Amino acid sequence: MSNLPCIPSPPTDPPAYGLATVAGATVPKAATDVVHGISELRALPEVAQKVRDIAADPKGTVGDLAEVITSDPALASKLLKLANSAFYGLPSQVGSIHRAIVVLGFKTVQNLALAGALCSIFRGAKISDSFTGHDLWKHCLAVAVAARNLAKRAGACNPEEAFLAGITHDVGVLAAREAWPQKLAEAIASAQGGASFLTAERDRFGTDHTEVGLALTSVWRFPDYLRIVCRFHHAPALASDQFPTHIRAVHLADWLCTRKRIGFYLTVPKGPACQDSLEALGLTKADLAEVRNSLPDDIREAERIFA
Numbered sequence: 089m090s091n092l093p094c095i096p097s098p099p100t101d102p103p104a105y106g107l108a109t110v111a112g113a114t115v116p117k118a119a120t121d122v123v124h125g126i127s128e129l130r131a132l133p134e135v136a137q138k139v140r141d142i143a144a145d146p147k148g149t150v151g152d153l154a155e156v157i158t159s160d161p162a163l164a165s166k167l168l169k170l171a172n173s174a175f176y177g178l179p180s181q182v183g184s185i186h187r188a189i190v191v192l193g194f195k196t197v198q199n200l201a202l203a204g205a206l207c208s209i210f211r212g213a214k215i216s217d218s219f220t221g222h223d224l225w226k227h228c229l230a231v232a233v234a235a236r237n238l239a240k241r242a243g244a245c246n247p248e249e250a251f252l253a254g255i256t257h258d259v260g261v262l263a264a265r266e267a268w269p270q271k272l273a274e275a276i277a278s279a280q281g282g283a284s285f286l287t288a289e290r291d292r293f294g295t296d297h298t299e300v301g302l303a304l305t306s307v308w309r310f311p312d313y314l315r316i317v318c319r320f321h322h323a324p325a326l327a328s329d330q331f332p333t334h335i336r337a338v339h340l341a342d343w344l345c346t347r348k349r350i351g352f353y354l355t356v357p358k359g360p361a362c363q364d365s366l367e368a369l370g371l372t373k374a375d376l377a378e379v380r381n382s383l384p385d386d387i388r389e390a391e392r393i394f395a
C-alpha cells in the first residue's frame with residue numbers, strides 16, 4: 089500500500105444506508121435522499137439525455153447522433169472545434185458532424201458530445217464565498233484533460249471515457265450546492281483552513297460528494313464506469329475490480345490539478361502522488377511530470393473549445 093492521497097473513505101454504514109447496489113458500489117440512502125430532494129440538477133439537459141440514450145441503444149446510428157448534435161448549434165460548434173484541435177491533430181479540416189463521427193469514431197463523438205452537453209450544469213450560483221461554479225468547471229475540465237492524457241499514455245482505458253469521467257467526477261459538489269448551499273460553503277471554508285474536504289462534508293451532510301455523485305449519476309442513468317469513478321475517485325483502493333484504470337486515471341489527474349491549484353482545488357488532501365495508481369496504469373513519475381508539464385497548453389486549448 090502506498091503513500092497518501094489514496095485515502096479510504098471513513099467507514100459508512102451499509103446496513104443502515106444500504107439501498108441499491110450499482111456496479112459493486114452501494115448508493116447510500118443519505119445520498120439518494122438528497123438527489124431526490126433537488127429538482128434543478130436532477131433534470132439532465134435535454135441534449136445530454138438524447139446523447140445518453142443513443143449511447144445506450146445498440147441500434148443507435150451515426151445519423152441519430154449527428155441529428156442530435158446538429159440540433160444544438162453550440163454543441164455542434166464545440167465538437168467541430170474539438171475535431172479540428174491539437175488534441176486530434178488530424179491532417180485535414182473536419183467540416184461536418186457526420187465527418188467528425190466518421191473520422192473520430194462513433195463512441196468518441198458520443199463521449200465528447202455528452203461532455204459538451206454537460207457544460208451548462210456548472211453555471212449558476214457560487215459554491216462558496218471564494219469559488220464559483222465556473223471554478224468547479226475549470227477543475228473538472230482540467231481533470232478531464234489530464235485523465236485523457238494519462239489514459240492515452242498508459243494505453244489502459246479509452247481516453248475519451250477518461251475525459252468524460254473527469255468532466256463528471258465532482259458533480260456531487262454541484263448537487264451539494266443545490267441541496268445545502270450554506271453547509272457546502274462552510275465545508276469549503278473548513279478545507280481552506282486546512283481540514284479534509286471530505287471529512288468536512290461528512291460532518292455537515294452525513295455524506296459526501298462522491299456518494300452524492302454516485303446517486304446523481306445513477307438517477308441520470310449514466311454508464312457504470314462514470315458512476316464508479318464518481319464514487320471512488322478519492323478512494324481507488326476501496327473500489328472493486330471494475331473500471332480500475334478509469335478510477336486511477338481520474339484519481340491521479342485530480343491530484344495533479346489540485347496540486348496546481350486549477351479552479352476549485354480543495355478536494356484532494358496534501359501528499360505525494362499515489363504510487364498504487366501509477367503502478368496500476370503502468371506509468372512512472374516521469375510520465376506524470378510530462379503530463380503535468382503539458383497541462384497548461386492542453387487546458388488553454390480545452391477552454392477555447394468548451395468556452
Ligand SMILES: [Fe+2]
Pocket residue numbers: 257258297321322355
Ligand atoms: Fe472529488
Ligand SMILES: [Fe+2]
Pocket residue numbers: 227231257258342355
Ligand atoms: Fe476533483
